[in-house]
Amino acid sequence: MSTVPAPRRRTFRRWFATLGWRHVIGIVVTAYAAFPLLYVLSASLDPSGTLAGSSRLFATIDLSNYRELFTDPSRPYGKWFVNTLVVGGITAIGTVFLGALAAYAFSRMRFTGRRFGLMSLMLIQMFPQMLAVVAIFILMSTIGDVFPSLGIGTHAGLILVYLGGALGVNTYLMYGFFNTVPVSIDEAARLDGASHAQIFFGIILRLVTPILAVVGLLAFITATSEFVIASVFLTDPDQQTLSVGLFGYVSEQTSTNWTIFAAGAVLAAIPVMVVFLALQRYIVNGLVSGSVK
Amino acid sequence: MTLTDEPRTEGSGSPDQRPGRRGPWAWLSRPGETDGLVGILVKIVLLAVVDAFALYAVFLLAAQDEWLVLAIGVVLTVAVNVVYLRRDGLPAKYLAPGIVLLLVFQVFVMVYTGFIAFTNAGDGHLGSKDDAVAAISTKGQERVPDSPQYQLSVLERRGELAFLLTAPDGAVTVGSSDEPQEPTDDAETDGSGKAVGLDGYTSLSFEELLQRQDEILEVAVPVSDDPADGSLRTADGSSAYEYRSHLRYDAATDSVTDTTTGVVYRDEGDGAFVSADGDELVPGWQINVGFDNFRRAAETPQLRDSLVSVIAWTFVFATLSVVLCFGLGLFLATVFNVARMRGKKFYRVMLILPYAFPAFLSGLVWSGMLNAEFGFINQVLLGGADIEWLTDPWLARFSVLFVNLWLGFPYMFLVCTGALQSIPDEMSEAARMDGASPWKAFRAVKLPLLLVSVAPLLITTFAYNFNNFNVIYMLTRGGPRFEDTANDVGATDLLITMVYKVAFGTGTGRDYGLASALAIIIFVVIGVISALLFRRTKALEDIH
Numbered sequence: 090m091s092t093v094p095a096p097r098r099r100t101f102r103r104w105f106a107t108l109g110w111r112h113v114i115g116i117v118v119t120a121y122a123a124f125p126l127l128y129v130l131s132a133s134l135d136p137s138g139t140l141a142g143s144s145r146l147f148a149t150i151d152l153s154n155y156r157e158l159f160t161d162p163s164r165p166y167g168k169w170f171v172n173t174l175v176v177g178g179i180t181a182i183g184t185v186f187l188g189a190l191a192a193y194a195f196s197r198m199r200f201t202g203r204r205f206g207l208m209s210l211m212l213i214q215m216f217p218q219m220l221a222v223v224a225i226f227i228l229m230s231t232i233g234d235v236f237p238s239l240g241i242g243t244h245a246g247l248i249l250v251y252l253g254g255a256l257g258v259n260t261y262l263m264y265g266f267f268n269t270v271p272v273s274i275d276e277a278a279r280l281d282g283a284s285h286a287q288i289f290f291g292i293i294l295r296l297v298t299p300i301l302a303v304v305g306l307l308a309f310i311t312a313t314s315e316f317v318i319a320s321v322f323l324t325d326p327d328q329q330t331l332s333v334g335l336f337g338y339v340s341e342q343t344s345t346n347w348t349i350f351a352a353g354a355v356l357a358a359i360p361v362m363v364v365f366l367a368l369q370r371y372i373v374n375g376l377v378s379g380s381v382k
Numbered sequence: 383m384t385l386t387d388e389p390r391t392e393g394s395g396s397p398d399q400r401p402g403r404r405g406p407w408a409w410l411s412r413p414g415e416t417d418g419l420v421g422i423l424v425k426i427v428l429l430a431v432v433d434a435f436a437l438y439a440v441f442l443l444a445a446q447d448e449w450l451v452l453a454i455g456v457v458l459t460v461a462v463n464v465v466y467l468r469r470d471g472l473p474a475k476y477l478a479p480g481i482v483l484l485l486v487f488q489v490f491v492m493v494y495t496g497f498i499a500f501t502n503a504g505d506g507h508l509g510s511k512d513d514a515v516a517a518i519s520t521k522g523q524e525r526v527p528d529s530p531q532y533q534l535s536v537l538e539r540r541g542e543l544a545f546l547l548t549a550p551d552g553a554v555t556v557g558s559s560d561e562p563q564e565p566t567d568d569a570e571t572d573g574s575g576k577a578v579g580l581d582g583y584t585s586l587s588f589e590e591l592l593q594r595q596d597e598i599l600e601v602a603v604p605v606s607d608d609p610a611d612g613s614l615r616t617a618d619g620s621s622a623y624e625y626r627s628h629l630r631y632d633a634a635t636d637s638v639t640d641t642t643t644g645v646v647y648r649d650e651g652d653g654a655f656v657s658a659d660g661d662e663l664v665p666g667w668q669i670n671v672g673f674d675n676f677r678r679a680a681e682t683p684q685l686r687d688s689l690v691s692v693i694a695w696t697f698v699f700a701t702l703s704v705v706l707c708f709g710l711g712l713f714l715a716t717v718f719n720v721a722r723m724r725g726k727k728f729y730r731v732m733l734i735l736p737y738a739f740p741a742f743l744s745g746l747v748w749s750g751m752l753n754a755e756f757g758f759i760n761q762v763l764l765g766g767a768d769i770e771w772l773t774d775p776w777l778a779r780f781s782v783l784f785v786n787l788w789l790g791f792p793y794m795f796l797v798c799t800g801a802l803q804s805i806p807d808e809m810s811e812a813a814r815m816d817g818a819s820p821w822k823a824f825r826a827v828k829l830p831l832l833l834v835s836v837a838p839l840l841i842t843t844f845a846y847n848f849n850n851f852n853v854i855y856m857l858t859r860g861g862p863r864f865e866d867t868a869n870d871v872g873a874t875d876l877l878i879t880m881v882y883k884v885a886f887g888t889g890t891g892r893d894y895g896l897a898s899a900l901a902i903i904i905f906v907v908i909g910v911i912s913a914l915l916f917r918r919t920k921a922l923e924d925i926h
Contacts (some may be wrong), residue, residue, distance in 0.1 A: 105537055108724075111717050116724065118714060119732040121788065126735055127757055129747050141756035152852065186482035194476035206477070213488060215848055215912045220901050221491035223498060223885045223894045227508075228491060235442045253487020256480040285472060286421045296461065299746075314742045317878075321886055332742045336856065339746050347750055347786065354743045365738035 095212040095241050129358075132351035140347040154352035166353055168327050169334040170246065173357075176330055177313040179248050184255040184308035185301050191256055192263035193289050197275065207264070214257030218250070225250055226321050247322045259304045266300035267293070303371045304363060313361070331357045422719045429466055433459065458482060459719070492905070499675055499898035502653050505891040506665045511649075512652075515631045518638060518655070519609035520602060526612065529624035533576040533614055536591060536598055537583035543594070545603045547614060547622055548577045554581060557603035563614065591619045608633070629663070638663060675899035684867040689880075691864075696876045699783065700847040702838055706787045708899040711794025712832070716824070719802050737792035745856025749783045752857075773862050775873035782874045786853050790843070802828070843914045845908055849878045877904050 156206040233240015436459040443452040533548040557563030569577035574772035602613035612626030654666030752771040813823035860875035885897035
């Protein structure tokens with residue numbers, strides 16, 4: 090009897106020295122990474138409404154915050170959600186389309202200025218659009234005087250501005266992926282009499298669907314999280330996106346609106362996180378190969 | 383990925399067409415043709431839509447005297463047409479849509495930012511001098527005591543209201559808020575000689591007058607092209623009087639006189655009319671101020687001190703963010719980079735969670751958790767402590783870095799994992815055989831290889847954090863504020879949040895000129911970083 094525990098302890102010690110301590114770190118880091126998310130979830134289910142009351146995790150489970158979220162006419166969460174989907178969705182589709190057109194040209198055609206074009210795109214994308222927010226504001230105010238449907242306060246104008254950044258890093262990601270599609274496929278189709286447009290829309294776009302999905306998702310996330318330009322553009326609560334609207338929720342009275350904000354945050358985050366985790370393998374590959382050579 | 387991939391094909395070179403063996407697309411195109419019939423139709427329709435829109439835009443712009451925008455629009459439209467109607471130049475057809483948007487909303491606005499930095503643009507300094515004179519002349523308008531009474535009929539054309547006026551001497555004029563009154567001969571008159579209708583306009587009925595009375599009270603028809611002459615307005619919808627501002631602009635002396643107080647306001651070249659005691663009339667107008675904004679930033683002591691500390695903090699924040707995120711990410715990547723460890727997948731998903739959570743929400747959530755009075759950290763984790771995580775300058779800086787570490791380490795973890803797995807194990811094993819300790823083997827063999835492959839990423843991460851607006855603004859909004867300055871600047875402000883607050887902040891007036899000047903500083907810094915990055919990638923290309 091007395092001999093049995095000794096070897097077991099020795100194996101535990103050895104296990105701990107090689108692998109066990111790694112699990113300890115894993116658990117600590119998991120807590121660090123996941124805790125704030127658990128906390129929001131718990132706060133969103135707390136009926137007290139206040140920041141102070143939300144400190145007891147999962148003390149009560151109540152959906153009243155979610156109900157309240159959709160009943161406050163001065164903070165139309167439902168409209169924000171739809172606006173976000175519209176702005177993010179159209180921006181994502183536009184970004185994918187414009188980026189794919191450019192990536193096709195860079196990947197399949199050889200022309201003067203090709204290398205210069207690629208270099209310029211890489212350089213320009215270092216300067217985020219929000220640096221020029223003042224100029225964008227004045228430009229769009231001027232445009233709005235002539236075309237009210239594109240000016241400040243419109244989704245169309247905001248989407249146009251976002252599409253100004255459609256090339257750049259996205260084109261790079263797609264360009265790399267397009268290069269992995271063998272050229273012999275294009276050539277075969279061309280021999281069959283297909284035009285360049287038919288090859289692009291009919292063949293290439295289907296073969297590169299994974300990268301289109303990744304770029305679309307990244308563009309969607311970027312557009313929906315964008316705050317600087319959106320906050321300058323969208324001053325009418327009915328027009329705002331989630332980032333601008335939810336910021337207003339918290340910035341006025343942190344402590345009293347807190348649990349309703351948490352409910353809004355959970356609803357806003359869940360779709361993005363589900364899609365992100367489902368596509369994470371592609372996204373991570375895309376990010377790593379897009380930035381590391 | 384490099385920029386030096388070998389050419390794969392000649393895009394526009396037409397390969398030999400073999401007759402007799404034509405595929406499923408053959409019915410769409412004749413042999414030797416590059417576009418299919420459907421393609422040509424789509425192209426023509428799209429181009430027609432673009433041109434129609436451009437033509438419409440040209441008319442509107444011409445009507446509003448926006449000649450610069452008009453010229454840019456015409457050049458772009460012509461360029462687009464040339465690109466798509468030409469037979470050759472296939473690449474341009476694929477690149478044009480994205481590049482047009484890129485040029486307007488990314489390149490042009492950058493250049494325009496540079497332009498604004500040299501002006502006094504901001505609250506009360508947006509339009510031209512003429513706009514300012516017109517705005518001042520319509521301000522505080524009062525009825526001219528001895529004004530003649532005009533008989534009035536309210537007309538409408540395309541939804542806009544116009545006044546048809548009959549002067550006491552029988553002269554008939556027409557005008558609207560946008561167009562000064564002009565004599566007209568062909569008005570219909572009623573028995574009393576009052577003009578009641580005009581070709582091309584519809585007269586408003588009495589009911590319509592009542593319905594739109596608020597709109598009608600707003601109409602002010604300029605008496606003449608000179609805004610100083612005042613305007614014609616109505617109080618009842620049937621008679622109009624001359625109204626004039628007590629501020630009178632005199633073009634000869636280029637000054638504005640307040641007729642009630644007698645004070646004279648002059649244009650001293652500062653973009654506004656200023657009185658002898660320094661009172662400014664609002665609005666002013668936009669003028670070129672040269673390097674004034676930069677000089678103001680460098681010479682006003684309060685502004686300079688806060689700007690210096692903001693720039694220093696921006697560099698510290700960006701550097702520490704990269705170092706901390708990379709350090710933790712690399713550490714975790716090495717910890718979990720063991721083939722026979724179980725649960726790796728679980729940890730991996732858990733560690734990605736902060737990265738998948740929308741970034742703007744993370745800052746807001748943490749701001750609640752770190753709240754000094756009610757936040758979870760103080761209340762529960764620290765048992766009711768009263769630590770001012772977000773309101774003490776140094777603790778706020780610490781908190782911002784801590785939250786940004788939470789946001790940023792998952793990405794570095796993923797990247798380092800990928801990079802570590804691409805380095806063969808034999809290399810460190812060889813080092814170990816030679817008697818190196820595991821740590822030394824890692825430092826001497828794996829780390830340098832890893833750094834080579836992630837160095838460009840570290841630089842882009844630095845550039846990203848340099849402008850990490852969301853985490854700062856959502857967490858602290860740049861606060862706590864510095865106490866010794868009137869500007870809304872605080873201890874955790876980055877340059878980009880400062881730009882935003884100077885331009886669109888609510889506390890002090892909007893100052894677009896100064897904000898753009900600050901943005902120029904960021905341009906310069908990023909330019910230097912990009913130059914380094916390019917050098918770096920060039921060097922790497924030479925290695926491989």
